[in-house]
Amino acid sequence: MRQAGRHFLQIPGPSAVPDRILKAIGQQTIDHRGPDFAAVGQKALEGMKTIFKTKQHVFIFPSSGTGAWEAALVNTMSPGDKVLMFETGHFATLWNKMARKIGLEPEFLEGDWRGGAEPDRIEARLREDTNHEIKAVCVVHNETSTGSVSPIADVRKAIDAAGHPALLMVDSISGLASVDFRFDEWGVDVCVSGSQKGLMLPPGLSFNAVSDKALEYAKSTTMPRSYWDWHDMVGPNATGYFPYTPGTNLLYGLNEAIDMLHEEGLDNVFARHARHGAATRAAVRAWGLEVLCARQGEESGVLTAVLVPHGHSADAFRATTLKHYDISLGNGLSKVADKVFRIGHLGDFNDLMLMATLSGVEMGLAKAGIPHNAGGAQAAMEHLKHTTEERFAAE
Secondary structure (H helix, E strand, C coil), rough: CCCCCCCCEECCCCCCCCHHHHHCCCCCCCCCCCCCCCHHHHHHHHHHHHHHHCCCCEEEEEHHEEEEEEEHHHCCCCCCCEEEEEECCHHHHHHHHHHCCCCCEEEEEECCCCCCCCHHHHHHHHHHCCCEEEEEEEEEEEEEECCCCCHHHHHHHHHCCCCCCEEEEEEEECCCCCCCCCCCCCCHHHHHHHCCCCHHHHHCEEEEEEHHHHHCCCCCCCCCCCCCCHHHHHHHHCCCCCCCCCCHHHHHHHHHHHHHHHHHCCCHHHHHHHHHHHHHHHHHHHHEEECCCCCCCCCEEHHHHHHECCCCCCCHHHHHHHHHHCEEEEEEEHHCCCCEEEEEEECCCCCCHHHHHHHHHHHHHHHCCCCCCCHHHHHHHHHHHHHHHHHHHHH
């Protein structure tokens, strides 16, 4: 039976696509080697530099974020190279598994999935590496499985404090365009991202922001690569073109997304996400439930992962909420499977949409028989009411 009204897609990505971007994507495809395409390609390539906050290189691949992970590794590493990674959650774990599959030797610093990467532990390990065998430090900026944010600037400081030459490689697939990120200022060498989160696009584009140091480094590495080769991109990109067929219609949408982000102002986008994250956590606390991210100051504005009480199924709750209230919530992944549900509050999202989301969650908790206190949505509303004027005053 048909359900009236809109479906609430409140997973932490893909995020809902705004009408402006859908309209842009719906334009007729053009010749990707013809004269009209250059303006499309150049706008996308230069525009993404403003989102990463870099004056260095950005490469765009027609792929998922997983492809950009691989591109980052195969361009900068040689077979058998050692990389240091930090276990912030499911996606850090997958990146670690990929490194091993393609012939690298990753070392995985164990984490508890309750916060971001710990710079002091990274520094300590690098100080032990007196022969500089570790070639890169790989960290997830916004861990989508847990709702935690890593302090990337502090990780860079840790590498420098250790006097270590390792590259700093960052996954900001769900963080970019939602959480403050500064490629040049923070001294990042490679950043990986994707189209389907803060950029408000469908899946299908991925990105590598690359420092001059990393691009030069890639000239001497020997990992096999073809599709992902940065150096094949450099020449065509200089004039707005690509070495193979690009995702033309997604590039139309990307250019619209970049315009929308700058119309709002990136700092305002970050403040909006942070505010919605804080309001969501206020709701969770009022329900008497626990936020998975336990370290104050490392909570994400992109999503909130919520632990369900022991003996209850997060997946059964999600199924009940979908059936009765037409809202999709994110599932728990690997170590926290069936233990948490994830509320996405990212992308083209406002206060009323958040209140509808949290109301749906609260009704779902009751319908599914999850022990909780009433009033979480009300607590979020109070937070929003008391922070609205502060936000607009800051603008």
